[in-house]
Amino acid sequence: MKVVFIQKKWFWLLAICITLSAGAWYTAKLAAVETAGSSPPVKEFKINMVTGEFKSTTDDGKEIEAYRWDPGTIYVPKKQPVKLSIYGVNGKAHPFYIEGTNIKGTVKKGEETVLELHFTKEGIYRLICKTHLDIEHNGPMIAYIVVD
Numbered sequence: 001m002k003v004v005f006i007q008k009k010w011f012w013l014l015a016i017c018i019t020l021s022a023g024a025w026y027t028a029k030l031a032a033v034e035t036a037g038s039s040p041p042v043k044e045f046k047i048n049m050v051t052g053e054f055k056s057t058t059d060d061g062k063e064i065e066a067y068r069w070d071p072g073t074i075y076v077p078k079k080q081p082v083k084l085s086i087y088g089v090n091g092k093a094h095p096f097y098i099e100g101t102n103i104k105g106t107v108k109k110g111e112e113t114v115l116e117l118h119f120t121k122e123g124i125y126r127l128i129c130k131t132h133l134d135i136e137h138n139g140p141m142i143a144y145i146v147v148d
């Protein structure tokens with residue numbers, strides 16, 4: 001058997017190195033545990049929208065207006081549940097549907113309508129108000145849902 005003798009000062013230096021390494025490892029481990037423990041639970045993805053109105057008068061005195069979904073374009077990840085909250089601000093009622101889905105409803109003034117969306121295919125889906133469909137009917141009140 002081979003015995004290795006080390007000088008006292010090297011022994012202490014080695015002891016200090018081991019202590020510091022252990023301390024660093026323990027601190028790193030603690031930090032990792034804390035991070036995992038304090039990470040928030042998976043947050044729900046909610047998008048907020050309101051109904052708005054543009055109003056103006058032309059040079060010949062004609063009043064024109066258009067109802068809008070605001071924002072007019074939203075981005076939604078596919079295969080992920082998303083809540084779309086629509087608050088009715090302008091306009092009494094907006095009966096709507098989302099093209100290519102079976103989602104429909106009515107947004108009423110002063111009320112929040114919450115839609116549970118879960119798109120599986122990418123594409124651009126139109127949120128269409130049936131009352132304010134085009135320019136002739138104070139629209140077009142169409143929002144674009146971009147699923148990617």
Ligand SMILES: [Cu+2]
Pocket residue numbers: 067091093094095129130131132141
């Ligand atoms: Cu409308």
